[in-house]
Amino acid sequence: MWKRQYISKGGRITLIRSTLSNLRIYFMSIFQLPKVVRMRLEQIQRDFLWGGGTLEQKLHLVRWPMVCVDKSKGGLGVKSVGSFNRALLGKWVWRFANEKKALWNQVIRRKYREGRGGWRSCEAREAYGVGLWKAINKMGQLVPLFLGFVVGDGKNVSFWKDKWCRTTLFCEAFPSLFALATSKEAWVNEVWIAEGERRGSWTPHFNRPFNDWEMEEVGRLLCCLDGKMVRVDEEDRVRWMDSKDEVFSVKSLYRALQPVSLASFPLKIIWNSCVQPKLSFFVWEASWGRVLTLDRLQKRGWALTNRCFLCQTCGESIDHLLLHCERTREVWSCSSLFLEFLGSFLIRLRKPF
Known part of the structure; x- marks a missing residue:
């Protein structure tokens, strides 16, 4: 309270970004902050930024959500507590999908079982003893929106319901073909027929022959599959679609959770x-x-x-x-x-x- 009397607002922003926003990183990377705690932390930062002396309360000139926006979009780049907490907890979902041999990963898989494909754990529904992973798994529901797959042997990637070919799901890009599919839960290796080590063909099965007006959509599906193949000697892996190196980072997820703004700022x-x-x-x-x-x-x-x-x-x-x-x-x-x-x-x- 006394320090804000002797530094300018530019210095206060520097102190908030370097100290107040980073003191709680360790706790937010494991626990979900209660709403009361999050609001109290944001209130401390707001009062420190806009306040005057020890007992003097000044007007808050700009809404706090705008202050938390990135500088390139017109904000001050102060981290939003709620979004930053979700981004830090989302890292565990990425690690769960990649660190399958780690001890903590195997314990969670044994206790809560694996979801479809083994990339996520099942939802924890017990009443006691699951608060830590239950909160992480709940926050991690935002992560699959930015996950894609690189097909290896195709055993753990769904042909229709996973993003493995471009950035769209086949069930959403081709809804009429998905409605005619014989197996809507088919894996990629089940649709691929190998004709050698590096050759093969795609054979998705449907309930009936196609009509003339459906052939155009079939052609677009085959164009999407052109050049794609199953590699038996490799394993399927996850890729992060919101970065160039396809590797997850808390920074990229935090930016993805920020509101979209098309306004240019100098x-x-x-x-x-x-x-x-x-x-x-x-x-x-x-x-x-x-x-x-x-x-x-x-x-x-x-x-x-x-x-x-x-x-x-x-x-x-x-x-x-x-x-x-x-x-x-x-x-x-x-x-x-x-x-x-x-x-x-x-x-x-x-x-x-």
């Missing part, structure tokens, strides 16, 4: 390494129009006369103060002339005598 202009953090923070507030000018104070219920203190002609707003005010234009013109003079002076210094 990241490199505002968060410049040559500019002091407190100035960058003020520009960030101004870009969202959240500076406490007189017009915003009136919206919050303050009985004030809205008059610009510089020109005394127009109402005070963030656009008027920084762009349209006559005195502000004089400052910008003087600064532009100074920059032109400084640039020409530096060019002359670089020229040889």
Whole structure:
């Protein structure tokens, strides 16, 4: 509480990202934080960022979900406690699918049994003694959305219900063919007929012959299967579709859990390494129009006369103060002339005598 009196908001953001957001990583990587704890942690960070002195409470100018958005999307890059907790617990689902020979993995497989294909454990339904893995498995339900499969022997990958060919499920991409399939739970190796070590053909079975209007969809299915094959000497493995190296990372899952934003934000202009953090923070507030000018104070219920203190002609707003005010234009013109003079002076210094 006392430290925030002596550092700027730019320094507070640095301290939040380096300390307050990282103290709880070990606990969040194993346990699911209760909602009360999560809200309390976020409240501490909010009060530290926007607060004044020890007993002084200031207005929170920007909504906390926007503060937790990445800087490239207009936020401050502070980690959201809930999303970060889910991303850390999701790593165990990835490890469960890849570290099959580990002791902890074998214990969980024996106790809770394996799900379809052996990539996940079955849901823990007992009332006692399963709180730890039950929470991890529940949080891990988001992970399969970003998982794909690389087919080896094809024994543990479903032909219709797993993402092993491109990024779509065959049951969703070809719903009419899936409805006609004889075995909707068929594995990839059951649909493949080997004709040598590196040769074979795909033979999915259907309940009836195809009609003329269904042949186009059959052709698209065969195009998707073109070049795909089963390798008996290799095992099936999981790949992470949200990264280039196909390896899971908490960072990639955390970014995938963030809300999608199509708005462009001038990241490199505002968060410049040559500019002091407190100035960058003020520009960030101004870009969202959240500076406490007189017009915003009136919206919050303050009985004030809205008059610009510089020109005394127009109402005070963030656009008027920084762009349209006559005195502000004089400052910008003087600064532009100074920059032109400084640039020409530096060019002359670089020229040889």
